[in-house]
Amino acid sequence: MSASIDRTLAALADPQRRRAVELLGRRPHSAGELAGALGLAPPAMSRHLRALKDGGLVEEGHPSFDARVRIYSLKGGATDELKRWLAETEALWMHQLAGFKAHVEASSERLQGSRKGQCE
Structure with a gap:
């Protein structure tokens, strides 16, 4: 910054x-x-x-x-640089949250799959 x-x-x-x-x-x-x-x-x-x-x-x-x-x-134009930084930071957060969501969903699917195999 x-x-x-x-x-x-x-x-x-x-x-x-x-x-x-x-x-x-x-x-x-x-x-x-x-x-x-x-x-x-x-x-x-x-x-x-x-x-x-x-x-x-x-x-x-x-x-x-x-x-x-x-x-x-x-x-x-006083806040132009601040607005650019905020937009970049928001994009990073969105990327991180999308990755976290994908990880949670994949973990959930693996967990459900292992439970399904135990029940059979």
């Missing part, structure tokens, strides 16, 4: 950050709007936004009318 996936998963590990991502998925927000919506103090929201930026999930911009205001939005 790559370091960027580790950072993304670490950023998403906190429920408040996941909720912030959900809100940003609807539209960009200022830090104050996010803090208010999540019921967090501004310093706590800043820490969460820093973690989301470090995780590569969020980017910040400034509206043309006021360069002092930061507007946060989701970063395009």
Whole structure:
């Protein structure tokens, strides 16, 4: 697993950050709007936004009318690598489970066959 996936998963590990991502998925927000919506103090929201930026999930911009205001939005393509890793992992699980199923079914058939031979 790559370091960027580790950072993304670490950023998403906190429920408040996941909720912030959900809100940003609807539209960009200022830090104050996010803090208010999540019921967090501004310093706590800043820490969460820093973690989301470090995780590569969020980017910040400034509206043309006021360069002092930061507007946060989701970063395009930020979860692409994570989605690829999840798809590969799911394929591995499906392959392992199919092999396990085949083993159990073959074992069951052998067991039933040996019991049938004992009854005759």
